[in-house]
Amino acid sequence: MAKIKSTNKATKKEVIAIKAASLFKAKGFNATSMRELADLVGVEASSLYNHIGSKSELLHSICFKIANEFTVHLAQVENSNGNSVKKLQDIISFHIRIMLKKFDEVFVANHEWKHLQEPYLSNFLNQRRSYEKRLIAIVSEGIKNKEIINGEPPIIIFTILSAVRGLELWHRSKKNISEQNLEEGMITQLTTGFIK
């Protein structure tokens, strides 16, 4: 049936994309060759093209898949009825969890997007800017409601985003500390600092 076949194909395409993500993360987009990817998949390089359109397509399917997950989650948070602090904690928590769960893909979306081709590049950056603006709006609301200290909302947001996006540092030495502890620790520090 056409349906099953297309499902299978989508699945195979996804497998390739996930293996591509692990290579793109480890070596970077440009330093990853289609022959290496093919090796990892267990196939000749040219055979990949039965399932994908191009190397670039792999990159942008990874980037937009992740970008969309963040966008969808943000919409949920915006429609929830917690206060601003609760919303920000929710977002931080989501960032940490998705980073730990889909590390390769999130890493690629965070670090290899610059190799996207137009118009995907502009598209991606617009989506990101919009995401940041909506986070800033949450902070501004929190300040208005006296839940958040009266600082510059962009600084607060960029600090949070930098911290959670840089979580790759963490991945290197995650042996000693549980995800649970990590999540709690980061939220605590970003919300209340480290001073006693």
Add this chain to the structure above:
Amino acid sequence: MAKIKSTNKATKKEVIAIKAASLFKAKGFNATSMRELADLVGVEASSLYNHIGSKSELLHSICFKIANEFTVHLAQVENSNGNSVKKLQDIISFHIRIMLKKFDEVFVANHEWKHLQEPYLSNFLNQRRSYEKRLIAIVSEGIKNKEIINGEPPIIIFTILSAVRGLELWHRSKKNISEQNLEEGMITQLTTGFIK
């Protein structure tokens, strides 16, 4: 005289390295060709090799130059006599300032180091791990002295490092807020959080 000549050569080499950093930052190490770099310098590609050994050499001179600046500063902080909180604030402040001052090179050291060749790669990573451990030691001391909340020192350090390393986000939209504000805002948030 030999001395002047070698000084001139070092200068020219540095100029090339700085221009290389701006390209490596914008396009990534692998996506930057020696022909592009030569264009930027105003010379043919092969002429670059009168001043540098190889493309790889450019990358590792950038990475280690920056790594050494951080190492030297850390040693100064360790030998200073402030308390742990003061030391950490000092380090955060240094990260922000050097990021703003030598943005391209710091960015490259933070994001393109994976393209270093051995043994420079191992060397670089060792230096980084050592840097992180020494920061963790400062936090541990602060906890012992009841200056810092009783959390996991690695989480505190990784959160701080992620936040300051991710400062590139900032660079995109630095129009509205001064460096002074940025530095104060980040230090405030990382030390005391954003909750009122």
Add this chain to the structure above:
DNA sequence: AAAGAAAACTAATAAACGTTAGTTTTGCAT
């Protein structure tokens, strides 16, 4: 002015790259 070194140039090389074309194998539906 002459000499010598430093740094530019042109030209070429060998390797690696993404991708296409054409062919053969595989696996499911009749």
Add this chain to the structure above:
DNA sequence: ATGCAAAACTAACGTTTATTAGTTTTCTTT
């Protein structure tokens, strides 16, 4: 079993890459 589409293969392509060799120009020193 037969037929057909999906997906594998081999081979090759045109580019682009970093780098080297050899030559000429430019600059500095005597």
